Amino acid sequence: MQNISTLYQLVQYAGCDYCVFDVGRRVIDIDKTTFEQFEDGQQAYPYPIQSQAKFALVYWPIGQTDNPYIWFLNLPLDEESQVIPGSRNHFVAIIQEALGNDFAQQTDEQQQLPDNPYIKLPEQTKVAIVNARIKDKFNRSYSELAQACLDYLDQSDKAQWRNLTVQGWADILVQKDPKVHKLLQNEFWQLPDELQNQLIPILEHCELPKVLVNKSIRYLENENSEEKQLAILRVLAGYCDQTSVQTxxxxxxxxxxxxxxxxxxxxxxxxxCWVSLKDPLLLSVYLEKIADLPANNFEALFRDAIALPSLRRPILALMQNPNALPKTRIAVSNMIKASYGTTH
Known part of the structure; x- marks a missing residue:
């Protein structure tokens, strides 16, 4: 059997093409070059969370896009968010042992993997978004679930939404259907609260009409309810590097x-909303604020922030400035002492 250690080699050797989506934070495309460089140990994983790379690897036999397969993977990362080869190689070995190298030609039943620590489904909404992205990529026509959501949008009475599904909404939101964009632009924040609450976890992964982004920013600036503020912020998750949101x-x-x-x-x-932390002032006040949290909360948030390749250097630069981050330094020092105490 050919000596294969990376996932992309494994998939390519099986005669497949593939694409990758991060599912740990927001569902974000990861281009092949980035993914292959990550697997080859040449760059950090771009969106680590909880010291893991959580991603969907979608593959299909070249020329056969009618039934792609998905592995939802959680791979552990080192302190600099680089691949840990031993864990990844272990997963590759599990696949080779269970399925061989020609798994792409097998039936769905034959492609069932044995239990292992690396395959883990994310929450339902993220699974729905990945499915919707795949349908969009391959220009699939709408399913009955998606059509039901579109039919609902044509009704003047917006009360009958409870039978609509997350997958149906994900399909039409990802494909940027004109009808949906019209609804989002004109009346999203006037929809019933319960329906908003169903749509917001989908919208935070989607490209939004500019009108909705601008309206949502205005609502955010004028809203007093903390619960509503957080809901609006989630809608703006993909747009939180805008200056008004950072401010x-x-x-x-x-x-x-x-x-x-x-x-x-x-x-x-x-x-x-980690991309908002590219703003140096916001990054400083955020780090100083989380330093006031109980040690376990601080450690989780600090480790998650410094693990992100886009934030690692700015945080280290701030930490090296003796006049910056007084509370963060103490919290980090305590974290290191506690960690040293538990490991020795």
Whole structure:
């Protein structure tokens, strides 16, 4: 059997093409060059979370796009978010042992993998988004589930939405159907709250009409309800590097309120809106605020932030400035002491 150690080699050797989506944070395309360089140990994983690369590897026999296969994978990463070859090689070995190298030609039943620590389904919404992205990539026509959502949009009475599915909404939101964009632009924030709550976890992974982005930013700036603020922020997750959002976040994070009182906001910034932290002022106030949290919360958020390749260098630069981040330094020092104490 050919000596294969990477996932991309494995898939290519089986006669397949593939694509990759991050599913740990937002569902984001990872281009093949980036993924292959990550697997070859030449660059860090772009969107680590909880010291793992969580991604969907989608593959299909070349020329046969009617039935692609998906592996939802969680691979452990090292401290600099690089691949840990031993774990990845272990998964590749599991596949080769269970399926051989020609698995792409097998039936669905034959492609069943044995239980292993690397395959793990994300939440339902992310699975739906990945499925929708695949349908969009291969120009699939709408399913009955998606058509039901489109039919609902044609009704003047917007009360009858409870039988509509996450997959149906994901399909039409990802494919940017004109009808959907019209609804989003004109009346999204007027829809029933329960329907908004069903759509927001989908929208945070989607490309949005500019009108909705601008409206949502205005709503965010004028909203007083914390619950509603967080909902709007999730809708804007893919757009939170806009200056107006960064300015709003800086004001909220640097509030006098205790850090634990705004923990939900800090969690959303860390997991969904991390690109907003490219702003140096927001990054500083965020790090200083999470330093006020209990040690376990601080450690989780700090490790997640410094693991991101886009934030690692800016955070290290701030940490080296003796006049910056006084509380963060103490919290990091305590974290290292506690970690040293538990490992020795």
């Amino acid at each position: 709003w976040l800086t004001k909220q994070v640097s509030t006098d309120k205790p850090a634990e009182d705004i923990l939900n906001l800090l969690l959303i910034v860390g997991a969904r």
